[in-house]
Amino acid sequence: MTGIPTHSGHRGLNMEEPLLFEQGSADRCGVDLPDADMSDHRLGAVARADAVGLPGLAEPEVIRHYVRLSRMNYAIDSGLYPLGSCTMKHNPRLNERLARLEGLGDLHPLQPESTVQGALELIDNLAHWLKTLTGMPAVAMSPAAGAHGELCGIMTIRAAHQAKGAARGRVLVPESAHGTNPATAAMCGYKVDAVPNNNRGRIDLAAFEAKLDDDVAGIMLTNPSTCGLFESDVRRVADMIHAAGGYFYCDGANFNAIVGKVRPGDLGVDCMHINLHKTFSTPHGGGGPGSGPVVLSEALAPFAPIPYVTHGADGFALVEAAAGDAAETIGRLKGFHGQMGMFIRALAYMMSHGSDGLRQVAEDSVLSANYMVACLSGVMAPAYEGPCMHEALFDDDFLKGTDVSTLDFAKAMIDEGFHPMTIYFPLIVHGAMLVEPTETESRQSLDQFIGVMRHLAEKAQSGEAEAFHAAPVLAPRRRLDETHAARHPRLRWTPEEEA
Amino acid sequence: MRYLPLTDNDRTDMLATIGVDSVDELFVDVPADARLDGPVDLPGHAGELAVERAFREMAARNLAPSSAPSFLGAGAYRHHVPATVDHLIQRSEFLTAYTPYQPEISQGTLQTLFEFQTQVALITGMEVANASMYDGATSTAEAVMMAHRLTRRGKSLVSGGLHPHYRAVIETMTRFTDLTVAAAPADRSGVEDLAPLIDADTACVVVQNPTLFGHVADLRPLAAACHDKGALLVVAVTEVVSLGAMLSPGDMGADIVAAEGQSLGVALSFGGPHVGLMATRKKFVRQLPGRLCGETVDVDGRRGYVLTMSAREQHIRREKATSNICTNSGLCALAFTIHLSLLGEAGFRRLARLNHTRAIAVADRLAAVAGIDVINDTFFNEVTVALSKPAAAVTEHLAEQGILCGVPVSRLLPGEDCQNLLLVAVTEMVTDQDIDRLIDGLTEALR
Numbered sequence: 001m002t003g004i005p006t007h008s009g010h011r012g013l014n015m016e017e018p019l020l021f022e023q024g025s026a027d028r029c030g031v032d033l034p035d036a037d038m039s040d041h042r043l044g045a046v047a048r049a050d051a052v053g054l055p056g057l058a059e060p061e062v063i064r065h066y067v068r069l070s071r072m073n074y075a076i077d078s079g080l081y082p083l084g085s086c087t088m089k090h091n092p093r094l095n096e097r098l099a100r101l102e103g104l105g106d107l108h109p110l111q112p113e114s115t116v117q118g119a120l121e122l123i124d125n126l127a128h129w130l131k132t133l134t135g136m137p138a139v140a141m142s143p144a145a146g147a148h149g150e151l152c153g154i155m156t157i158r159a160a161h162q163a164k165g166a167a168r169g170r171v172l173v174p175e176s177a178h179g180t181n182p183a184t185a186a187m188c189g190y191k192v193d194a195v196p197n198n199n200r201g202r203i204d205l206a207a208f209e210a211k212l213d214d215d216v217a218g219i220m221l222t223n224p225s226t227c228g229l230f231e232s233d234v235r236r237v238a239d240m241i242h243a244a245g246g247y248f249y250c251d252g253a254n255f256n257a258i259v260g261k262v263r264p265g266d267l268g269v270d271c272m273h274i275n276l277h278k279t280f281s282t283p284h285g286g287g288g289p290g291s292g293p294v295v296l297s298e299a300l301a302p303f304a305p306i307p308y309v310t311h312g313a314d315g316f317a318l319v320e321a322a323a324g325d326a327a328e329t330i331g332r333l334k335g336f337h338g339q340m341g342m343f344i345r346a347l348a349y350m351m352s353h354g355s356d357g358l359r360q361v362a363e364d365s366v367l368s369a370n371y372m373v374a375c376l377s378g379v380m381a382p383a384y385e386g387p388c389m390h391e392a393l394f395d396d397d398f399l400k401g402t403d404v405s406t407l408d409f410a411k412a413m414i415d416e417g418f419h420p421m422t423i424y425f426p427l428i429v430h431g432a433m434l435v436e437p438t439e440t441e442s443r444q445s446l447d448q449f450i451g452v453m454r455h456l457a458e459k460a461q462s463g464e465a466e467a468f469h470a471a472p473v474l475a476p477r478r479r480l481d482e483t484h485a486a487r488h489p490r491l492r493w494t495p496e497e498e499a
Numbered sequence: 500m501r502y503l504p505l506t507d508n509d510r511t512d513m514l515a516t517i518g519v520d521s522v523d524e525l526f527v528d529v530p531a532d533a534r535l536d537g538p539v540d541l542p543g544h545a546g547e548l549a550v551e552r553a554f555r556e557m558a559a560r561n562l563a564p565s566s567a568p569s570f571l572g573a574g575a576y577r578h579h580v581p582a583t584v585d586h587l588i589q590r591s592e593f594l595t596a597y598t599p600y601q602p603e604i605s606q607g608t609l610q611t612l613f614e615f616q617t618q619v620a621l622i623t624g625m626e627v628a629n630a631s632m633y634d635g636a637t638s639t640a641e642a643v644m645m646a647h648r649l650t651r652r653g654k655s656l657v658s659g660g661l662h663p664h665y666r667a668v669i670e671t672m673t674r675f676t677d678l679t680v681a682a683a684p685a686d687r688s689g690v691e692d693l694a695p696l697i698d699a700d701t702a703c704v705v706v707q708n709p710t711l712f713g714h715v716a717d718l719r720p721l722a723a724a725c726h727d728k729g730a731l732l733v734v735a736v737t738e739v740v741s742l743g744a745m746l747s748p749g750d751m752g753a754d755i756v757a758a759e760g761q762s763l764g765v766a767l768s769f770g771g772p773h774v775g776l777m778a779t780r781k782k783f784v785r786q787l788p789g790r791l792c793g794e795t796v797d798v799d800g801r802r803g804y805v806l807t808m809s810a811r812e813q814h815i816r817r818e819k820a821t822s823n824i825c826t827n828s829g830l831c832a833l834a835f836t837i838h839l840s841l842l843g844e845a846g847f848r849r850l851a852r853l854n855h856t857r858a859i860a861v862a863d864r865l866a867a868v869a870g871i872d873v874i875n876d877t878f879f880n881e882v883t884v885a886l887s888k889p890a891a892a893v894t895e896h897l898a899e900q901g902i903l904c905g906v907p908v909s910r911l912l913p914g915e916d917c918q919n920l921l922l923v924a925v926t927e928m929v930t931d932q933d934i935d936r937l938i939d940g941l942t943e944a945l946r
Contacts, residue, residue, distance in 0.1 A: 020614050020840055031581055032842030033849040033927070038744070041853070044877040048848075056843025059583055066611070066837060070592035073599075073607035077591030083600075088501055091595050093637040094547050103558030108571040109770030110906045111562065112898045114841045118560030119769050124682070132539050144771065145826040146635035147813070151672075158675050162769040164751040187663045189675040191816040198892035211762070222902035232527035250738040259554070261526060266533045277826065285588075285830025286608035287598040288792065289772030305671070323759035331671035335574060335636035335664040336770025344554070348694065354544030357500045359535075364505050370525050379678055413518045425814075432923070443506035443513070453896040458727045465727075482602075483808040484796035489784065492617040493628045 007417035009474055017068040021493045024055020030062050053495070072476040073286070074419045080441050080449050082436025084391040084422035085178070087256045089276035092352065095282070095345035104344055109336035113396055115316055120316030126347045127293075130274060133358070135265025136295035146253060149273025150184040150220070153376045155330040156271060156296060156303040157218045157247045158188050163303075165327065166245070168217035174203050176227055176426040181251060190217060197428050199392070201227040203385035204236060212244040219412040222251035223267070224258065224389035227425040228369065228382075228434065236270025247271070247300065253277045257366055257390035258439070261357030270297040276339070280346035293301030293344035295369045302328045307337050333498050364439035365390035368446055372437055375450045379457040383429045390438070396431025406431035406459040407466035409477065412459075415472045416452040429478065500544055510744055529810050543788065550846040557706075558843035564903055568933035570861075572634065572881045572924025573661050573711065573772060573906040574737040578850075584837045584853030588830055598829070602706065602805045604796075608829070609804035612792035615836040622742045622847075623756040625778035626748020629792040630812070630831040632807075635759025636665045639705065639735045640672040641701060641788045641822055642757040642777065646703035647678050647730045648786050648821070654679050654700045655731075656693055660710025662737055663911045669705070678702070685915055686884060687874060687908075691716025692707055693723035696819075701730040703755070704826045708748065711911070713922070724750025731755060739776070740926075741879040743851025755779045764838030765831045768944045774831035785811060788822030811856055850927065854880040858925040870945035874920075881924040883908070889943050891922040897940045904937055 041047050053186055055215075057065070060157075075083070081088035107119055127139045140156075143149035153172065162166050170193045171185040182192040193211055198204040203221065219241050223231045231237065238248045250264055250272035254281040264272050276282050276291040297306055306329050307320040317339065321328050353361060364390055373382055373392045380389060380398040396406045410420035410433070422434040437446055460468060472478060505513075510522070519525060529530070545553075569577055588594065592607055599605030599612075612630045633942035643655045657680055658893055659665050670680055689712060693704055704725050709715045718734065725732045735746035736758035748756045748937040754880040761773040779787060785808065793807035842850060858880040868875045870887035884943055886893055890907035897904040908920035923937075 018611070019610070021617065024840075024843060026792040026844045029843050029845045031846045032844060033853055035849055036851050038853040038856065040859065041744075042715075042857060042859055042862075042875070042877050043745055043879065044715050045752070046715055048743070048745050052620065052743065052747075052844055052847060054839065054842070054844040054846055054847055057840060059581075059841065062837065062840050063583060065840070066587045066593075069588070069589045069607040069610050070587075071607065072604070072610075073592040073596045074604040075592045076595040076603070081597065083597055086597055088597055092502060094550065096589060096594075098554045099552065100766070101558045102552060102565050103563040104554070104559045105563055105576070105766045105768055106563055106565045108569065108577065108767050108768040108903065109575055110513055110571055110573055110910060111903060112895050114895065115537075115562035115898050115903070117770070118557040121552075121560065122557050127542060132541050144637065145824075147638075147823045147825045148633060151823060155671070155675065161792075162911035178825075179813035179815070179820070180823045180825050182818035183816070183820040186818035186820075187676070187823055188675075189674075194624065222701075230526070232528040233529055235533075249531075252596050258526075258529070258541060261535055262529050262533055263535065263539070267530070273821050283594045283830065284606075284826075285596045286611075286833065287829030288595055288598045288826040289633070289774075289828045289831055290826035291772070292514050320910070323913075329940075331674065332664060332667035333637075333671055334668060334771070335634050335773070336664070341766065341772050345511045345662075348550055348554065351542065351545050351550045352547070353500060355538035355541040357503070357544040360500060360503055364503055364510075365503070365512060366525050367517075368515050374517045386666070386873070387519075387527060401541070404618075410601070411603070414601065418600055419604065430829050439503055439505070442502055443509040444504075445504075476601045476606050477801060478797040478799055480602045480797045480803045480805050481795045482807065485793040485805050486810070489785070489791075489808060490794040491612070491791055492620050492808075 001480060007474060013037045013454055014071060015068045017065060019493050020065065021055050024057045026056055028056040028058050030057055030059040039215030059232035079418060080437060080445055081419045082421045082435045082437055085253055087436060087438060089281055089438040091281050091283040092349060094474050095348040098348050103160065104363060106480040117315050120309050122347060123343055124316060126343050129350050130295060131306060133259060134295045135263030137298050138295045138296040138301035138304060140296060141306055141332050143292040143294055144334050144339055145288065146292045147180040147277040147423060148333065149294045150180055151187060151307055152294045152333055153249050153271040153273060154184050154334060156300045159303040159330050160300055161217055169215050171217050172211055172219040174221060176225060176428045177220060177222055177380055178226060179456045184405055186223045200245060201231060203231050205233055205236060209240060212240060214236055216246045218243055218247035220249045223251060224254040227384060228388040228391040228393045229384060230389055233269045253278060257362055259362045260355060261362045271295065271300050276342050276346040282342045282345040288341060289339060291339035305330050305333045319493045361439050368437045368441060372446060372450055378452055379454050391434055391436035393429060394433040395429045398457055399460055402460045404468045405466035406433055409456060412456050412468050412471040415474045418449060418452060504764050518785050536791055540670055541647060544752050564690060564766060567901050567903055568936045569903040570923045570925060571903050572904045573911060573922050574759060575765060575767055576924060576926055578762050578926050578927050580764055580838060581841050583841060584834050587837050588834050593659055593833055599806060602803065606803060609792050611833055613794060613804050616792060616833050618839050619776045619778050625745030625756055625780040626781040627784050628778035629787050630774065630792050631828045632777055632789055634773040634775045635735065635737055635757060635830060636668040638757035638775030639665045639779045640669045640731045642755040643703060643705060645755060645786050649783055650702045650731060652700050655702055656696055656704045658706040659680040659691055659703055660695060660712060661707045661735060662711050665735055672816060685912055687712050687920060694721060697724055697728045697730050701728060703731040703734065705733045707737060709879045712883040713875050713881040715877040715879060718751040719906045733757060738879060740854055743847040744855050760835045764834030764847035770829055772828055773826040774835055777780045782867050789827055808818055853927045857929060859932040861925045861934055865935065868938060868942050871941065880926060881922060884923055886919045886921055889918045893944045896944050898939055902936055904940060
């Protein structure tokens with residue numbers, strides 16, 4: 001497979017680009033605006049007299065700046081992006097168009113409800129899809145991202161315990177969990193109690209059971225897990241936590257593997273966030289925005305955050321006040337009503353796939369990951385046996401004695417034209433590599449990626465460690481000194497640097 | 500299905516390679532009775548044309564501010580976004596990249612974040628800024644928790660001029676912590692003095708400038724009072740364009756600035772996604788939540804950028820992290836920084852002056868209408884008016900004529916005695932004809 005070149009190696013088209021502040025001047029401008037007379041201002045004592053210090057550039061300079069910078073980025077549109085638990089799948093451009101429609105993209109959040117019936121209908125529609133796909137009775141739409149959804153879920157759990165007059169102090173979190181899980185529990189005032197994983201990569205049921213008492217508020221379990229596995233004992237986990245009077249928070253980061261195939265509501269889940277920017281393909285945009293609706297059980301629904309959409313005889317309405325049916329709400333989690341721009345994209349994605357297509361998404365993503373594992377057998381083996389879900393977890397066993405680390409391997413992938421997989425996560429596996437190809441890769445693309453993985457594994461095992469240590473050499477930058485950055489933080493440009 | 504490249508032949512071959520007969524064998528770990536044997540009860544797949552039609556129909560059931568006189572603000576503002584912004588943020592390399600965890604192939608995102616942080620620090624008058632938060636409200640709540648960590652004090656004092664959504668998010672986010680939040684009564688006239696309420700337990704005072712009601716405050720005396728008692732001043736800004744015409748929060752002594760950046764480059768989009776800004780003093784940087792981009796060099800000595808100081812963050816510190824935030828508002832931050840690059844010093848300040856002078860023109864015309872009392876002496880681009888009738892009904896009445904005349908305060912402060920108050924925002928988007936229709940509409944409604 002290595003006969004197929006995955007990169008050109010050319011750098012003639014890649015331009016270096018200075019900072020805005022190193023090329024602008026105060027007298028250039030990329031917009032034409034009339035100047036206004038401020039002699040009669042109403043700013044009291046605080047009218048600005050001094051310059052802000054912003055650089056000015058004309059429009060063509062601005063365009064060139066960002067186009068040049070953009071070419072220093074890897075992106076899903078340019079190649080397979082196998083970041084495990086991140087679900088870097090194709091982002092349809094139709095969804096971008098729809099998010100910008102007049103009457104959607106330009107809506108003000110505080111227009112009279114009578115003027116936004118279509119928008120409220122859209123939110124209600126998306127809520128219906130999410131509830132149906134998860135088999136859950138309620139959904140909180142406002143959380144702005146996955147971690148924000150976790151906050152929403154754990155807060156509803158805490159509020160539910162409080163309503164019962166129960167003061168519980170601990171949340172159980174498996175060691176394999178994403179860092180946001182323990183951070184979220186701590187933000188809600190809980191102590192985090194780590195649960196080990198067993199030698200099959202699943203939650204250790206005996207250790208879990210031993211921790212259960214009337215101080216446990218709930219468990220945060222990622223399913224499918226960060227090990228790329230379905231938690232085969234998930235029903236027992238649900239039964240046991242419920243028997244102990246706790247709630248089951250499911251981290252839905254990996255919902256892509258089971259969407260349309262399995263409903264979390266059938267597994268005993270009390271609440272679960274859904275990353276619309278993963279499973280439902282809203283673009284990651286270099287780090288956001290996301291959207292993290294949380295589906296809720298009947299027991300937790302009364303504590304859902306405000307606002308939310310209701311449907312009555314007079315059409316759709318927004319419940320914005322903590323009164324009436326919303327009297328027990330945990331309150332407001334963000335300004336306005338949620339990530340509407342992401343709702344539009346996610347709903348368009350769902351309607352495009354339909355219930356049949358979404359089921360195919362899950363099947364193809366799981367098929368692709370297992371196909372990759374099968375094709376890599378002989379050079380590298382997954383950390384745990386048995387079929388994986390939509391991502392496969394490898395440890396660094398295949399690099400033992402090669403003097404090549406997981407990091408070196410990842411950096412070498414860059415020189416082969418691929419973004420590396422998620423590395424050193426989850427923490428329970430030594431030198432972890434978590435690989436998620438997603439369902440939007442063709443067979444040819446998968447084979448090319450597999451070819452590169454095999455090639456690099458064999459190269460490492462044949463004693464060519466030095467090439468790995470030097471990698472990447474073909475990227476816009478070689479390895480960057482992260483220790484220097486942390487020890488001598490330089491977090492902005494300052495004018496003194498001009499001298 | 501147009502987004503799924505695998506063919507049935509591919510699937511059959513791949514199953515054979517794996518050594519299973521059907522894809523269901525790969526779901527063997529799922530309890531058998533939890534495996535759905537067919538699609539759930541939702542519509543089947545649809546082509547691009549059908550989906551687009553469905554969305555156009557939903558869009559048509561809304562009154563689009565783009566084709567109506569619109570005076571809505573209260574934390575979200577309609578500004579002109581240059582075509583360049585939307586073109587650039589839709590470049591594949593920005594739109595479809597992940598968080599820049601592999602810096603060698605993410606320098607585009609990283610350098611723009613470094614420039615974003617610099618711009619945010621400049622306009623807020625602070626020393627450092629982070630790489631964005633979800634929105635202004637969550638940013639303000641994070642600022643409160645940051646102030647608590649910095650001072651090890653438990654009480655936050657919240658101004659009656661702070662946007663009620665911001666106050667509510669602070670209350671929610673601190674609800675299960677040992678922090679207490681003391682909120683001052685709604686300050687419609689812009690006369691509150693919080694200084695006497697600051698004591699030795701006060702971690703921070705949170706004020707908005709301009710306030711919810713549009714008043715512009717000189718925060719220097721309050722900053723001095725905070726610092727005198729060892730408390731921090733947190734300044735929220737919901738309309739960042741104001742910073743082009745006003746002294747910055749940093750100029751006035753702020754310790755942490757939390758702002759909503761939507762006004763620059765970001766669509767209103769019914770309230771989200773927007774972009775939270777957060778800036779502070781250099782000495783407080785290790786308590787900042789969220790991502791930070793920093794400058795460094797690669798092994799060849801070339802300048803480059805990385806995400807840095809991650810020992811604050813959840814993926815390293817887990818339950819000891821400064822916040823649980825992971826995904827932020829990257830693409831909206833990019834839109835913000837591109838818009839501000841196009842504006843530059845001259846454009847940013849002209850835009851602010853244009854907003855202010857148009858708002859003055861509208862305020863003066865409103866003041867001449869019978870039944871309208873303009874409350875503000877000072878303002879930037881938004882004023883509070885007291886109507887002779889309940890504002891919600893007037894708003895609804897004008898909406899029926901296609902005029903979005905403002906935000907009734909009662910929508911934000913239900914239960915408070917403010918039924919007749921209306922917030923009217925004026926940006927560069929408002930035309931002379933829009934103003935005429937607003938004045939005529941209100942005159943008729945209040946007759």
